[in-house]
Amino acid sequence: MGTEDRKEREKEQMRQLIIKTAMQLFIEKGMDNVSIRAIAEKIEYSPGSIYSYFKDKGEIIHAIHTEGFEKLYALQKTLDGVENPVEKLAQMGRLYMKFALENRDYYDLMFIAKGVAEKITEKQEWEVGNRSYDYLRETVKACIEQGYINDPNVDAVTFGIWGFVHGMAALIIRGRCAMMPEEFIEQTVAGSLRFMYTHLITNSKS
Amino acid sequence: MGTEDRKEREKEQMRQLIIKTAMQLFIEKGMDNVSIRAIAEKIEYSPGSIYSYFKDKGEIIHAIHTEGFEKLYALQKTLDGVENPVEKLAQMGRLYMKFALENRDYYDLMFIAKGVAEKITEKQEWEVGNRSYDYLRETVKACIEQGYINDPNVDAVTFGIWGFVHGMAALIIRGRCAMMPEEFIEQTVAGSLRFMYTHLITNSKS
DNA sequence: TTATATATTGAACATTGTTTAATTATTGAA
DNA sequence: TTCAATAATTAAACAATGTTCAATATATAA
Secondary structure: OOHHHHHHHHHHHHHHHHHHHHHHHHHHHHHHOOOHHHHHOOOOOHHHOOOOOOOOHHHHHHHHHHHHHHHHHHHHHOOOOOOOOOHHHHHHHHHHHHHHHHHHHHHHHHHHHOOOOOOOOOHHHHHHHHHHHHHHHHHHHHHHOOOOOOOOOHHHHHHHHHHHHHHHHHHHOOOOOOOHHHHHHHHHHHHHHHHHHHHHHHHHOO | HHHHHHHHHHHHHHHHHHHHHHHHHHHHHHHHHOHHHHHHOOOOOOOHHHHHOOHHHHHHHHHHHHHHHHHHHHHHOHHHHOOHHHHHHHHHHHHHHHHHOOOOHHHHHHHHHOOHHHHOOOOOHHHHHHHHHHHHOOOOOHHOOOOOOOOOOOHOOOOHHHHHHHHHHHHHHHHOOOOHHHHHHHHHHHHHHHHHHHHHHHHHOO
């Protein structure tokens, strides 16, 4: 009797519906203005019901968080064919920034928001994130090995480059760019990325 | 009759007491676990009283936020005597990172936390922050003018360097560094800063 | 059909920021 | 000093939050 299986499937469907609805509301009303009650109302269930599908609100957020990492990794994988590691690094930087600015709620949850990382205790939970980090790290490693980056410390360079792109994204997303007019941000970021890749990498090969 | 003045002074004292107490509790219990009631209890006042000194909780947080910028700028000013702009930039990076990691609650409020920047509508409120940003910008400008940095776009370089240091700080403070063991973080950051300044600046003069 | 397991509900709880009417304390003039 | 006016403080209440739980409805298996 496949009843058990169907039940399982329905449960998973309900979980997905909750996640989807939560994300919709996140985008619509901002991450901090979405209550369990609002999610429940939108799917026409009682607030209490949510708790038979998720332990707490944090678990919903964490599910979205994981979804975001899937999306980001999928984007990174589109660079698989790029042979030159420097070119790959440059493209990855632009791609990462694009992802961050076009999916601000996802990005916020993944890399900025409080109370998300804190609840991850099992190592396996970080896997989706580590996968993306390793993708960057391998590219940096190739740059070093092929003499494009003149620094033997793979981890320091990788973390630095990640920090560089994340830093700009985070400052923009969290509204810390009052020193420049809104319409200049995009070109400034583009200039920063160009500056970084031009000087950090190309120049140091000579 | 100096009664008016004294009243004013007492009011200011009370404001300071509230801010001080709030900051204490922030450090003690974490920024998100401090309620108005907790602050009130600690200073042995009723919760309602707080509201005759601050419009709302955001105003308390904003006061601490401003205090943080004063501290940071004071630190930056200790570099006034450094003549070589590259040296100054390198020291500023280390100093900034040190400030961030040793005053995580302040730093969080200043550059990461939500709902702080959003409430700042008057331009003058950004002054404390802009002062610090300009200090960095002037140093970068000097580096460019003296040929240490080979890129004419002052704003792009400044924003990029800020993003670079902020990015690492933010990732650490918000617990996104699970890919490396805790005890490696410090040396990795030091390595990243060194990498940045070595390659971005010194090399590009030639 | 009936008993058992499951899903869902709505009310309740504690905690939050905030408001407000009532109370208490303080002040300046008579 | 006394007393009215001003200011400061309080306690109670409000609405909204995440979460729990006993009661109810539904679906399943015998």
